[in-house]
Amino acid sequence: MSAEGCGRTVAGSPEVALRKAVHALGLRFRLHRTVAPRCTPDFILPRCHVAVFVDGCFWHGCPRHGAREFRGPNAQLWEDKIAANQARNDRNTGAAQAAGWYVVHIWECEVRQDPVTAAQRVRRATSGQEPSAP
Ligand SMILES: [Zn+2]
Numbered sequence: 001m002s003a004e005g006c007g008r009t010v011a012g013s014p015e016v017a018l019r020k021a022v023h024a025l026g027l028r029f030r031l032h033r034t035v036a037p038r039c040t041p042d043f044i045l046p047r048c049h050v051a052v053f054v055d056g057c058f059w060h061g062c063p064r065h066g067a068r069e070f071r072g073p074n075a076q077l078w079e080d081k082i083a084a085n086q087a088r089n090d091r092n093t094g095a096a097q098a099a100g101w102y103v104v105h106i107w108e109c110e111v112r113q114d115p116v117t118a119a120q121r122v123r124r125a126t127s128g129q130e131p132s133a134p
Contacts, residue, residue, distance in 0.1 A: 014108040021111075021119035022122050022123070025123050027126065028046075029052075030046055035099050039099075053104070055089065055106070059085050060086060064107075064109060104125045
């Protein structure tokens with residue numbers, strides 16, 4: 001998988017696609033609200049205290065699409081950047097949970113493959129049926 005293979009396509013934002021699908025399920029959300037210091041999920045469902053992050057496959061190191069091996073002059077740069085993103089993800093998740101939010105991470109590829117299924121995962125979280133994400 002090349003570095004350009006995933007996460008930087010331009011066929012619409014996965015975050016927007018997911019929001020549309022979530023809205024279609026009748027869930028109401030707020031965008032880019034800060035739920036903890038320096039922690040701003042992509043959107044939140046305030047009524048049920050669910051915070052949703054949409055993670056880009058490349059920049060967040062998706063197990064299916066994240067580049068495993070970098071080549072070229074920027075290789076170290078990318079590795080560092082992705083490691084930093086993952087660390088920030090973990091920190092954000094912890095901060096949001098500590099503030100009482102149930103955190104859901106959705107991969108960009110899950111949305112691209114099937115926004116409705118991804119949205120249903122959000123809906124399950126709102127009813128507390130999904131086990132806590134690792
Ligand atoms: Zn992916």
